[in-house]
Amino acid sequence: MTDVLSRIAALRASHDRLRTVAAPLTPEQVRGPGYPSEWSIAQVLSHLGSGAEINGLILDSGVEQTPAPEPEAFRAIWAVWDAKDPDAQAADALDSDARLVENVEALTAEQRENAVFPLWFGPADLATFVAMRLSEHAVHTWDVEVMLDPSATVLPEAVGTVLEYAKGLVGFAGKPGPAGRIHVTVTDPDAEYALVLGEKVALEPWDGGERTGELALPAEAFLRLLYGRLDPAHSPSVTATDVDLDALRATFPGF
Incomplete structure (x- = not known):
């Protein structure tokens, strides 16, 4: 409760x-x-x-x-x-x-x-x-x-809850594209995810295993990426290894 x-x-x-x-x-x-x-x-x-x-x-x-x-x-x-x-x-x-x-x-x-x-x-x-x-x-x-x-950033008190809720939305919000499994590390609050791309998109807890790329960014910024709101003009520092951030933005055009 x-x-x-x-x-x-x-x-x-x-x-x-x-x-x-x-x-x-x-x-x-x-x-x-x-x-x-x-x-x-x-x-x-x-x-x-x-x-x-x-x-x-x-x-x-x-x-x-x-x-x-x-x-x-x-x-x-x-x-x-x-x-x-x-x-x-x-x-x-x-x-x-x-x-x-x-x-x-x-x-x-x-x-x-x-x-x-x-x-x-x-x-x-x-x-x-x-x-x-x-x-x-x-x-x-x-x-x-x-x-x-x-x-401006999304209300800090909301970020953790919204990211948790977003796990159930990315399958509807994400667009089909090239297959991949990105290891996502976020901070404030700290968490790790597997962002699965392809015909179906999913956001899962990170459990190790294969990865096609790595992405590290604030949790608030990752939330906005999933909601189609991380355009270049409103992006903090993001570390992307073997990840095309613009292609990822196109996967999540917003809703």
């Missing part, structure tokens, strides 16, 4: 960071580009706001053990947010996000222990539910912050 509480605390910290970054934005800034080139900052915030409402439905379903919300409910939420003007998207996103975080924080110990949440990949416990939201939230908060501060 300690892990659940630490993840909830990280989700709160990510919300607080988003509010610090987004609340002072001017109308011109919210209409400016976000890191994803197809979205404005307002649209990034709208995505977080609508996501908070959708996760609120999933939270209620898991706690109350009622049927999972239907896709029509999600589409209705997206339609409402898409119809808002940019100023409302930016302001309302912070309020919607705050409500979700507060509702997660208000769960009793019994609810934290017993709730089962209907996520897109199947039933999950609260730790996984929070990790899913944190992975989206921390990365999209960076999408906003980096447009104001090119040196």
